[in-house]
Amino acid sequence: MDAAIELLRTDKKTDQHKPAILIASDGDIVVAENPATRETLRCAFNELHRHFGFFLPAAGMTRFKAADENEVDVRATGKLARLYDALLKLNPDWGTPERRHELNQFMTRLIFCLFAEDVGIFPKDQFSRLTVNHAGHKGAEAHIAITHAFQAMNRPASEREDLPGWTHEFEYVNGGLFAGPIDCPVFDAIAWGYFRDSAELDWRDINPDIFGSMIQTIAEADKRGELGMHYTSVPNILKVIGPLFLDDLDSDIDKAWDKPAALERVLRRLSRIRVFDPACGSGNFLVIAYRELRVREMKILDRLKALKGETQGQMWSSISLASFHGIEITDFAAETAKLALFIAEYQANSVMEKMFGAAASPLPLRDGGHIVCDNALRIDWEDVCPPPREDEEVYIAGNPPFLGSTYQSKAQKTDLAFVFSGQVQSYAAFDFVAAWFFKASNYIRARPAKAALVATNSICQGYSVAALWPHVLGEDLEIGFAHKDFKWRNNAASNAAVVCSIIGVRNRSGAPKRLIVGGNDFAAPNINTYLSNGPDVVVAADRKSIFDLPFMDYGNKPADGGGLILSTEERDRIVSTHPEAAEFIFKYLGSKEVVRGEVRHCIWITDDNLERALKLSPIAERINEVRQFRLASPKEPTRRMAERPFEFDQIRIRPGKSSLFIPRHTSENRPFLPVDLVAPDTVSSDANMVLNGAPEWCLALIASRLHLVWIGTVCGRLESRFRYSNTLGWNTFPVPKFTEAQLKALNASARDILKTRYLHHPKTIADLYDPEKMPDDLREVHRRNDELLETMYIGRPFKTDTERLEKLFKLYAARVEKLKPNKTSKETA
Template identity: 25%
Template sequence: MSKVVDDLKSFQAYVALLDGDEKGEAQVFCDRLFKAFGHDGYKEAGASLEFRIKKRSSKGTSFADLIWKPRLLLEMKKRGEKLQLHYYQAFNYWLNAVPNRPRYVVLCNFDEFWIYDFDRQLDEPVDRIAVSELPVRYTALNFLFPEDRQPIFNNDREAVSRRAADQTAELFRSLVGRPQKPIPRHEAQRFVLQLVVAMFAEDIDMLPAGTVTSIIRDCLKHGMSSYDLLGGLFRQMNDPKPAKGGRFVGVPYFNGGLFAEVEAIDLAPGEMALIGGEEGVATKDWSKVNPAIFGTLFQQSMDEKLRHQHGRHFTSEADIQRVIGPCIVRPWQARIDAAKNRQELLALRRELSEYRVLDPACGSGNFLYVAFRELARLDIQLMMRLKLMISRKDFLNQAKLLSVISPRQFFGMDNDPFGVELAKVTLMLAKKLALDEAVETFAEGEGEFQRGTKEFAFHNEEALPLDNLDNNLLLGDALFMEWPDAEVIVGNPPYQSKNKLQAELGPAYLHKLRERHPEVDGRADYCVYWYRLAHDRLKDGQHAGLVGTNTIRQNYSRHSGLDYIVGNGGTITEAVSSMIWPGKAVVHVSIANWMKGDAPGPKRLYIQEGNIINSGWRFADLDRIPSSLSFALDVTKAIPLITNTRGGCHQGQTHGHEGFLVAKETAEALLKKKPAYSAVLKPFMISDDLMGEQGGKPSRYVIDFTGLELLEAREFPELFSQVETSVLPDRIKAAKKEAERNKELLDDNPKAKVNRHHEGFLKRWWQMSYARADMISEITELPRYIACGRVTKRPIFEFVSPSIRPNDALTVFSHADDYTFGILQSSVHWLWFVERCSTIKSDPRYTSNTVFDSFPWPQAPTGRAISDVAAASVHLRDERRRLLAKHNITLRELYRSIELPGDHPLKVATATLDDAVRKAYGMAKKQDPLQFLLDLNLDLAKLETDGKAIISPGLPPFVKKPAQFVTADCIQP
């Protein structure tokens, strides 16, 4: 290690010789830095200087001073520059340094390094190191060594926050889980919240240091009463009259509503140890706890069932910035940068002080906290610009109002009482922390703002008493309340699908919701209501940004939400098409930021690649982001074709209860003994059978009494008995529960529409829930039918014998010919599927109403073209069977292998099929297939509107001998 230290000391000596000129000396600084950490130089290490990064807000390119993927992005500033003013620039550089984004971002001004790990911590650097400290503190820059050592940081707020959150939640669980006389949930929540504020306050100079810890340790060591002492502390924090003597001298007046009601608790010794023991939560440095802890605390203390009912999901800071940045920071930053003089800056500051932010599903207030912090930082930037234009005396006079941002500019709504109280506290703390940051920035070089002076002292007085935010943070259901006025609307509204919404919140709520908002399609996701209401409340030039499920860009949810927004004066300015949610919730989300009115300049659209949280990103700058949030041509405006909707594409059978399923071995033994049972006991294929280890063979059987009356079904006693024993009791229970829910709804509104699904299932309890009789009728008339997995990244089609029943995990096409198979299996059809499909999480779904119904078929294929498509499809299936047998792999594995680079027989066969299909359409070689299909779809829709016939899916009607295109291969039982 002595050589490392010697090299770093040599680097220090060299840096001392530099003037700290960003333009003239940054590059040589970077090169010497890499040499000090054991490289021959930055170039030899593989780093690049002046790395081009596309700008987000305008055309053109920015240049990061150094980038070394995937480890480091280094941005240099001149000596003496305040690095905190360049945080957002560094964050934007990092955000757009894709693919293979660097893990660490470093800001440097020749004298100190500020190290960021944005994947873990956005608010502050994970460490700050002076160049003078490098020989003893270099471990924080361990990632600079050639072997990429693990860095050791001194300001990892995420780690501190998680430990504090876990211990606080443990205390809460102890209080409500006491074996005797548990503390009521709402009292425990309030007590823990008051305690958290007190612990924060003593570490950010709002309470005398060690206040909480000394109280608890006196209780533990000397038998004093926690009921008296903590209760007394909280009551004093709510008393405008300061204590004249005793233990609480120096405790200021907090107010804010949080301490208006104090329910003192007599803590057990173990609970006190959780607070003030050797490793107790009060011993943590709460000044390093990120206020986003409140979101974690909120989730951990909240009832699991209640959280699930309301679709609540914790939002990380990085994802909050994907809304706050486009909607708040960048619009304001552009205005501040454009200001030319003192008058314009002061006018902007006045406007900033009146700017209102609304989160209509605020939870614990994380969006509002980040918005407060970023607006306060914008105010600091504005002041630092002003400092360059006015005298020192005038600047100090302006800076007496350290921050113009007030908690009273922030509004939120939520239907959880504890969440609302958390949000109030979060904003109260945001005010104090923003004032501290302003002091830190203004104080450098300004003696009047140094700690301990009169000018500094008044800022603590400005932080207290805490603002009472009872009129800002409102308790209630935002979908049934008037929203406060605001210039920007942000947040992460709850999301539930239509089916889950009814199951979780009940038909009565669902009926009221639809009655109140009939303009929203009843099949849309719950979060769509917030998108619609937000847009209706915006005025021209105002912004909104919301997180939603990725269904907001699909089907009914898109129609009621993003389609409505872009169709009514909205412009999507920045969006995330799809990303994995970084929490316990197994869900994929989309993020849409928009402005009411025209927004000049390019619009940026992101998508996360891969299926893990830290997978790569890509983006594109577009003139317009469509409501589909798609990079490709927007085909969401394609119209369902009447001829396509008349049949031919179906969802498989939904059995609805495990009691209808029979193990393969059991079924085959029964059929061997009683062959007549084959009329109602059928092989039952799922998607995994088609694609996986079963090699295309069904793995189980299904009892299918479709079309049989009760007495007819009883003629198969072994099967009937199984259904009667296992299915009937559950259907009785489900119908009873449904009837009770419907009674509640009808008592409230006798005219309300109610669901009677389970009532219907009970009437024919011996039959599957959805047997798809029409589909079965169609496929049993055919020698074979086509099927593919309904949830699939790439539809892979196969012919199946009609003796096999398709499960609802399959999409079924009632066609037997090779021409139809070829069109469906072609890349032309796959591209349409990619852009039109809906999703489950990130997995695309093939459904008739999203893909098939709008897909236009070739309208004038020649006989030769039809033959070529059919022949190419037969050849492709022959190649598949040959490769599967030769390599002993599954169909899924075979198709995954063609995603790899290099030659592949199946790639050749697919290319041959694609060429034949394009010729059948009359599509030029270089023509964009999506544009061609969209134009054809719109033309055909117009023809149907005019009453003219078009060619429907399948073989064209002019084919006189369809049997010549029907070969024999198909999956058999």
């Protein structure tokens, strides 16, 4: 059938009509090919229906392909995935936990051989030619041939007496890749066909940094729909390892550029650098770090050649794969990381040979990267990456998994407890990534070592700051650099992005610190644990404002099973038959109602009017519903409130005064926090924070850029959305001592904001504060409000958010220091 596909491929009619799919079958097996992508399918005829997606192009539908994919990587991964599936189907015992490692190791060895015969490590097509020649009809004896080939590669030629003579063509490979027991799964015609398809690819252009992650998905069937889309991009990796150590190396190279002795010192330094990724996946970070160090090594050697007028005596790299360490919990990914480093080494050596006319022989392989398959939170990192010896430097870099406590599995919560129990009191709500920072800090402390990890922003916001960072930094570590608030994307079709930060931790020193925000890279005197240029303070929650702002509290929680809450239609039905019921029905707003302009209502009864309310049957029926709901609750406090079913379970703010409602959770995309002034006959749900009867100037504060930046920095987030906190955000918000004239001006500014909104009625806050559609006049009135307020802080508007935070943290630190002797109400966040 391969011959039939080849005939179809070369037929003039194929070129003329350009069919979407070529297909051939002998009645038992189907072979199909997409001429545009050269993607191949092999399956039993009776399983054709399972491969519907492959034939979509025949219906005029294209399959998604990410723009940055390397065609060779994608095709290779697709073919290997099909081979993997075919082998598992034929050898189900290889899919058991006991044998899965063997299958993963087999695939890794196979990929190495296919790469080696295309790039010149082996003679051209040596591996595929010899195995095909001795695999029997339709691959019936392929497992025997491949086993013999792998065994030969693990032995010097003099130790192959018990192997077939044809295996003597293979050179001794060594390097641990073929060490240990060697077995091979059985092939059938379909699996053998996929092997031959893979062998026909040109493997020279494989990108080890990308391909490593791509082949990891081979063993993860749930990710097959996104092959090639789950890897950390090179630019993102460089955001970590650049400030961590590459930029410093580049500075040293620039300073030494015309000084041979100084360049040779940098060369020696390169050889003593070790890189450790304790969540290495399929090796992306390690591969890029290795490649970048090799680039700099060759740059120095080339410069020394120019300065000295001769080629250096060094003909191979002094940067060893043994200097690259990793921990990965997934077996196949760990094996893949080793292979990716082998490939990266060979490709770097090929470049070196072109530059200098000589390079180390690729075989036998030397020691590879030290990649351990284990749980990074359970093992001692020093067993994987020994502490640096004299003149050595260790850099920990990576992208550990980040998962909020809600999304952690039971096993992950146990891992978190294993790391923090007995050392940190409140860790249950930590993001999973926090454990890597804690272990990294313990590793680098008092050593020539640094660490930089990607993290979700949650560990630098809200509760986590006070609970985690004092234990990470202690008195002897500091944040040396931070890349704050950027979207970490992959190339998946959904292109989902998580707002992340990169945090570099080091031993305290006088070296400059770097803060990278919004593409701006600048020196910072200090980087605090909020990743801001400011003093080392931890913003602690407080029950009342430490700057004497009006009291803010939650709205009210009904815990009523819906009995006290009414839609507009339900309210109208009740009032139409019982007009006197209007006395007991109030407008009811949660966060959605504030933002989207929706309206609900609630029954609001006090002890004073309860007797009248119970005479109205629609009201009495609903009160009885609430009583039954509360009596059935598993919570004892809720059952107690069944004694008062006519009122909300938790009442914090009673209606009767004009109030400001601030939604507790809101989109991070709006340029200002949503806040609205509501009438006295309005009840707030607990989805809002409420300033009851507060002066108008409070709206000018809340709707300012200053306040948004503060809330976004010190409060926690729900996913990426702002989570507004009264105790942590409003009660800590630094303000200067306003004069009466200033408060009057802020009152007027607040009214201007409200008036301008009303000019666009019936547009809602969601409509008006859409960043793409915000009306110009509303944007201008907010600009004037910011200018007015910020001038009260420093005599002019702030230039950047960084400058805003710097001032706010200074004010906060000074206030806390001033209040220390009399402080009694503080509670840690």
